[in-house]
Amino acid sequence: MTQTEQTGQAEQAESRPRLGRKRDHTRDPEILDAALDVLAETGYDGMTIDLVAARAKAGKATLYRRWSSKADLVLDAVACMKGSDLDLDSLPDTGTLRGDLVAMVRPPSIRDSERKLKVMTGIVSMIARNPELAAAAHEALVEPRAAVNRVFFQRAIDRGEVRADLDVEKLCMVGPAMVAYRSLMLRIPVDREFLIANIDEIILPAAGLRAA
Structure with missing residues (x-):
């Protein structure tokens, strides 16, 4: 091997990226x-x-x-x-729309919602400037609960409990919107009584049902 070839190989070796610690x-x-x-x-x-x-x-x-x-x-x-949210295949199935909605009102779910709302508050100033963060926030903080509500409303439609032409997307957002306003604007903690009242006095009547 000539000296020129040796020099060329040495330069190639130096130009290769060195692997750092994994x-x-x-x-x-x-x-x-x-x-x-x-x-x-x-x-x-x-x-x-x-x-x-x-x-x-x-x-x-x-x-x-x-x-x-x-x-x-x-x-x-x-x-x-979003990785901590419930599997849609393991949601409670009580046989009624009210029963399903109420079954989701439990301490772990309330704590998780409160934390998500605080995180949402923390990133509000950044969301308007960062579309990627806005999309991630929607997927992680809004969409999981909306997906749960879609399952419950579809079950109710399939049972004939509510009309098939309900605006499901709008109804899915009513509860989360009330919770967000109470927490972020009024600064009042969300509790079980408040969530049950939302179901009985707002969501069910909007779906054409009356609470028991």
């Missing part, structure tokens, strides 16, 4: 959960990588290796929230 993603769920907690407490503007790292008990370098900016971290954290 990134460890096992702590991602903890970090994303910590990011959501901080986001719910401080809002997007008050949130910092330092605060998230401290909450997750992780080094800042670990976060920056995985997410290049706060916006990227928030986007991933919000998108991952």
